Amino acid sequence: MATNKVKDPGLGESTVTSAKRIVNKDGSFNIKHLNRKSGISALYAYLVDISWIRFFCFVFLAYFVLNIFFATIYVIIGVEFIGVQPISFLHDFVKAFFFSSQTVTTLGYGAMAPKGILAGIVSSCHALIGLLSFSFVTGLLYGRFSKPKASIEFSNNIIYRDFNDGQALMFRLINSKTDVMINPRIVVTLAITEEDATHGYKRNFYQLELERDHITYLPTTWTLVHEITEDSPLAKFSKEALKTLNGEFLIMITYYDEAFNEEVYKLHSYTFQELLMDVTFEKAFYFDEEGYTILDHRKLSNTEKL
Amino acid sequence: MATNKVKDPGLGESTVTSAKRIVNKDGSFNIKHLNRKSGISALYAYLVDISWIRFFCFVFLAYFVLNIFFATIYVIIGVEFIGVQPISFLHDFVKAFFFSSQTVTTLGYGAMAPKGILAGIVSSCHALIGLLSFSFVTGLLYGRFSKPKASIEFSNNIIYRDFNDGQALMFRLINSKTDVMINPRIVVTLAITEEDATHGYKRNFYQLELERDHITYLPTTWTLVHEITEDSPLAKFSKEALKTLNGEFLIMITYYDEAFNEEVYKLHSYTFQELLMDVTFEKAFYFDEEGYTILDHRKLSNTEKL
């Protein structure tokens, strides 16, 4: 009875029963970092990965904070040095805020303009910082666009159902863009925490055999099927036992993204808590009357009772 | 009799007689998407793929609309707050439009400048939106340039002609740039809709054997030849029957683009309606008196009666 047991793929065999999932739903590793060196590159990486809404909030916030900061400086220097007649703190601060925004964006209407050495020096640096910030944002925007991150979507659940004369596990993925994906290949590794004579608990890794682990094009959806034959590492568990296993399906998909001209790797994972029993995936595409193929993206995770 | 029948490459075997072509002439899949999540990335992808003329029209239109939008806001606030003496609605609106264009581009002549808190806040945001927009356009322009999309052109038709002692199908492609293309490789898959006892209609897939499926350099043109030997899936059809087949030649070319330092994949497709009978391709290059190789790009699709 071959069970396709494989070596630790680099995730570590030692574990504890309370161990959290290895890979998060977004494909990142579920690890807390201590004393990691951080810096501008980490900030960049963070700002490339967040959602568009968060990104724009950050940009607006940074713009606001930058203007508050420089407005404070100009108020300290004295608003008369940026061509404003001082009236009250609030009035002066608001004016200085507007002057700051006009400087940082290099608008420079000129209705307010720096006078004297100190205001001159500050506004010189100010404009440079403004330009560098917008260079940074330009790089960020391009970085966000040129990273093919959201192209594959996975069904919410992995399903367990009767298949042929036995049972099978299935999950589905979709090409969430209109781009052509070429040569998608999938490897599914099962990590199960099992009791071990010497170590207490130990993670064992198995490679799951798939009915088909590569295709040539991925224009619509692809359903991956692991038949639970006697060679499967899951053959020894009953349907009830499966739901209680402490383990994880680690999925690595590779494809060539025609829009980005790049070979792309993505990770995904399902835990046994995400296993649905005795359902099947609803068909996600059909032909309309004119003969067009219609793909309904919302049906990706839809299942029907068998 | 081997017919090189292959598994479904991911396109689906189920079909209907009215089914449209699988791959469009531009290499994209002919699929209608329902409920696809859209967003800024999809907008970016769209703007990278459209023609230059459309792109510039979009940019000018967006600039115009943005200025109309902000002009309206300034008119509502009151144009006296951007330093304009109100005269008539039209006059005020035009002035506000110009003020908007001066702000969004960060020109800021200063002849008009915001006064008061409301105009100040609006113009601060306005300038930020302007800079973000131009960052977006900078990314778009670079994205358009760095995507090697238009490098390979295919002949308009696939031809059927006598060749050696039998018949052959041929199509031709050209390197439409002056860049060096290295290691081009081609795979041609034939998809035919055939009647099926159980499914009604079914798509069958065959890989077509080519006289030569890879070369080392592609400086000029390359004519691909599929001889219809008895192993060919097309051997069973008469010349007349071919024209009426419901099927498609799916072509995938891979090459290394020296200008972009990238491995590039492109899809193309011909239907049986694009089959020309008993013609041959006109030669597209020749040597001039000085010994130079002259390549005439306009002759790519030119054919001559045999």
Place this chain on the structure above:
Amino acid sequence: MATNKVKDPGLGESTVTSAKRIVNKDGSFNIKHLNRKSGISALYAYLVDISWIRFFCFVFLAYFVLNIFFATIYVIIGVEFIGVQPISFLHDFVKAFFFSSQTVTTLGYGAMAPKGILAGIVSSCHALIGLLSFSFVTGLLYGRFSKPKASIEFSNNIIYRDFNDGQALMFRLINSKTDVMINPRIVVTLAITEEDATHGYKRNFYQLELERDHITYLPTTWTLVHEITEDSPLAKFSKEALKTLNGEFLIMITYYDEAFNEEVYKLHSYTFQELLMDVTFEKAFYFDEEGYTILDHRKLSNTEKL
């Protein structure tokens, strides 16, 4: 007697005695294009490939021409509409030129500013064109930097010398940057025009065997050696006959460029006119007293009489 004759690598077997070299010294194909579709992408590709001096000349010229163009428009509209008191044509034109440069760069001092609808519309478009132009230049600059074009330099000549008990051909290349080049691999194809019973003249292609065709790192120089054994396609030619051959050594080098994280391919070629007899390459690197390896880039092509 094996001669390693290979199939046409895609360059065409038909030729004429007056045929020019196939590959230029810069690695591009020596082909004249007729009716090639040109456009902004071709312009971009051209501007990425030219030298820095030419590039900056182009940028300055384009800036000058753009300003001349818009200055003319403002003079036609009337310089009083950009806030200039008209004096003489020359004075007005110069002022309009400066106004144009202040608008296209989005400087907008405001000493001159548009008045009236026509000047307003023109300057709105003007500023947009300016920003788009600088977006284009930003993309160009980054495109120039991110293209690893000048990393490998070849010796000016290929040399023919006594080696071991026979003769050998040698050429040398250098890593012209400080970056690490990994896994360089070389293929040398010989193309010779030979008389042919049926075609008049025909190009034959042979792959030349190299003493060593790949290494792991290329920190300094690499001398490639083809021994003229009896298997060599050149074995049948005398030293005198070699110089008069109508042929070309086509060289393709592939390496991984660590600075750009890219697999890079480069073409090069030598003709038999670039063959130097009975010389050897001068050593290009040595150890200094402190034990440092010193690499003298100027010695790449230096040869010494044997």
Place this chain on the structure above:
Amino acid sequence: MATNKVKDPGLGESTVTSAKRIVNKDGSFNIKHLNRKSGISALYAYLVDISWIRFFCFVFLAYFVLNIFFATIYVIIGVEFIGVQPISFLHDFVKAFFFSSQTVTTLGYGAMAPKGILAGIVSSCHALIGLLSFSFVTGLLYGRFSKPKASIEFSNNIIYRDFNDGQALMFRLINSKTDVMINPRIVVTLAITEEDATHGYKRNFYQLELERDHITYLPTTWTLVHEITEDSPLAKFSKEALKTLNGEFLIMITYYDEAFNEEVYKLHSYTFQELLMDVTFEKAFYFDEEGYTILDHRKLSNTEKL
């Protein structure tokens, strides 16, 4: 007794006893270049590789120098031509400096503005240079972000310790980012300078066998182990002799970086001076009470006495 002796990987077999290390700690080759052609691309490469602090110092310095340069020109022309009432050299120079900074950033408040032909021409060129400079900086910033340089960190030392029934060499590496690294592979080449009958001193190269030379994921740390079996080229040296060897461990790691969608190669090297005897690496990650994996980056190089 196989010793896995390999051919020169391209580094040169000739050496001297005083020869410095081949590869620096940062992975670059330890070579001094003479007469290397330098230019804007080399400057770009340099500015992409330096630290963020140095980078910003350079940018501020360049901005300062550029403004000093143009301020000098405006003072020579006469500050009255940029709208400043001349008072004293210092006053004029400072004003000209501010005018320069307002022009180069395209701020253009307009309180100062060029008058006359000469100041007009200079400021036109000035603004162009400003925009080109900021295009350059935008490209630089993006180039810095898009280069995955600092993702792998190596332990400071290579260690020598008892292992199984013999001895082993070990070093450790860490994924210093949160990105997923896929398919890391390692090759360790040992270069030792050994006496040679004919050449005086000669570098010999050996490939070291590793207990495991590739894994699938690198989320935390990876300890590489070379057991000193009788096949090892180091088997003939005693523990004391090892420390005095004139040699170097050349390490090449390859992995796919999911954040950059790129195959990345990195070099590293250890000399025998960096060999620590009879210690072991401290464990760098553990599970906390909630079951999270905690990775302490600061422990990478920590060792404990055995």
